[in-house]
Amino acid sequence: MLPVGFECEETPILNTELLGLDRTEMAAFLAQYQEPAFRAKQVFRACYKRQVRTLDEIHELPKTLRSVISETACVDNLSLTQIFESTDGTRRYLFKLKSGEAVEAVWIPEPERSTICISSQAGCPLGCEFCLTAQLGLKRNLTPGEIVGQIVTVLRDERDRQRLEGELNPALPSINLVLMGMGEPLLNFNYVMKAIRLIADPEGLDIRPRHVTLSTAGVVPRIYDLGKEAIRPHLAVSLSAPNDELRDRLMPINRRWPLAELIQACLDFPLAASERITFEYVLLDGVNDRDEHAHQILKLTAPLRARDAVKINLIPHNPAPGLPFQPSVEDRIQSFQNILKGKRLPTFVRRPRGRDITAACGQLAATL
Numbered sequence: 381m382l383p384v385g386f387e388c389e390e391t392p393i394l395n396t397e398l399l400g401l402d403r404t405e406m407a408a409f410l411a412q413y414q415e416p417a418f419r420a421k422q423v424f425r426a427c428y429k430r431q432v433r434t435l436d437e438i439h440e441l442p443k444t445l446r447s448v449i450s451e452t453a454c455v456d457n458l459s460l461t462q463i464f465e466s467t468d469g470t471r472r473y474l475f476k477l478k479s480g481e482a483v484e485a486v487w488i489p490e491p492e493r494s495t496i497c498i499s500s501q502a503g504c505p506l507g508c509e510f511c512l513t514a515q516l517g518l519k520r521n522l523t524p525g526e527i528v529g530q531i532v533t534v535l536r537d538e539r540d541r542q543r544l545e546g547e548l549n550p551a552l553p554s555i556n557l558v559l560m561g562m563g564e565p566l567l568n569f570n571y572v573m574k575a576i577r578l579i580a581d582p583e584g585l586d587i588r589p590r591h592v593t594l595s596t597a598g599v600v601p602r603i604y605d606l607g608k609e610a611i612r613p614h615l616a617v618s619l620s621a622p623n624d625e626l627r628d629r630l631m632p633i634n635r636r637w638p639l640a641e642l643i644q645a646c647l648d649f650p651l652a653a654s655e656r657i658t659f660e661y662v663l664l665d666g667v668n669d670r671d672e673h674a675h676q677i678l679k680l681t682a683p684l685r686a687r688d689a690v691k692i693n694l695i696p697h698n699p700a701p702g703l704p705f706q707p708s709v710e711d712r713i714q715s716f717q718n719i720l721k722g723k724r725l726p727t728f729v730r731r732p733r734g735r736d737i738t739a740a741c742g743q744l745a746a747t748l
């Protein structure tokens with residue numbers, strides 16, 4: 381029994397990480413200090429809009445309050461270990477989690493709207509043959525704070541760089557967010573969805589779901605769950621093989637949820653007007669890049685194409701030591717694309733970014 385007057389709520393939660401708290405949770409956290417409601421809003425904005433590093437940088441708060449809060453809480457939950465810079469401007473961020481594992485995020489600058497690629501798990505359990513992350517196996521799911529923390533750290537770094545270049549008031553850049561780093565986001569469904577809702581908050585990062593794409597290797601039941609979410613990102617599906625025989629071999633998840641079930645889930649996915657599901661297809665030299673494979677894709681996607689519900693991104697394989705594949709040659713990529721485009725399937729070739737710093741698709745295999 382607790383002595384009278386000793387209520388648990390009065391005991392501050394130890395080691396609270398502010399990144400990852402949504403507005404309601406932030407309000408509950410600050411309520412412990414008997415602070416008025418506007419304080420929570422100030423802290424929320426400072427963490428997400430200004431991307432402060434420490435509580436001390438939240439000047440809006442009285443100094444005494446800052447020091448009381450910092451006895452039990454901190455802003456950051458990830459430690460940034462290293463930044464690798466590519467000749468093409470892409471940057472790879474290597475983080476260490478508090479539990480010791482490594483994860484990575486990638487910044488891909490673009491003139492109009494830059495892309496941040498983030499991880500949803502440390503490692504990945506799916507074992508796709510052509511992906512380096514697969515070789516790590518699954519370490520663990522990331523928390524909402526660790527997912528959001530990657531974005532905040534990348535943006536903070538970008539802002540610092542702009543300041544160094546003389547920009548006095550760097551604006552938050554326009555962002556596309558892709559959940560295409562390490563891990564299978566649909567196997568960390570609840571935390572990923574919480575992170576997506578949190579980053580959409582206009583008082584915070586303000587990255588709306590229409591600028592967010594979640595890529596799955598095909599966790600069919602969770603595709604149905606995603607379709608039911610009120611606030612949801614765009615859906616991308618990693619296809620990479622147009623028949624079960626080949627897909628079973630390249631992507632073991634296909635043995636659990638074969639192509640017919642995956643395509644049905646895509647057909648049942650409620651799309652907004654003019655929204656399409658993106659199919660990603662890693663082109664592996666001599667393995668899945670023959671004309672017959674392109675024709676099989678057309679057949680497989682026929683019901684989706686009939687509804688203008690699909691487009692396809694061809695990703696030339698990014699080779700890495702230990703991966704038994706080579707990228708398709710340029711002529712082959714062109715012919716493959718032409719067959720698909722010939723049947724009015726919107727088809728794009730994704731040029732690799734950041735290959736020289738192993739930041740490209742399938743090359744994330746962080747080691748500390």
Ligand code: SAH
Binds near residue numbers: 511512662698
């Ligand atoms: N698990 C999810 C999220 C990871 S996205 C998924 O599979 O969709 C990573 C993307 O990179 C996937 O589309 C995957 O097919 C692709 N990819 C993996 N290894 C690759 C490689 N070596 N070269 C090019 N693309 C690769």
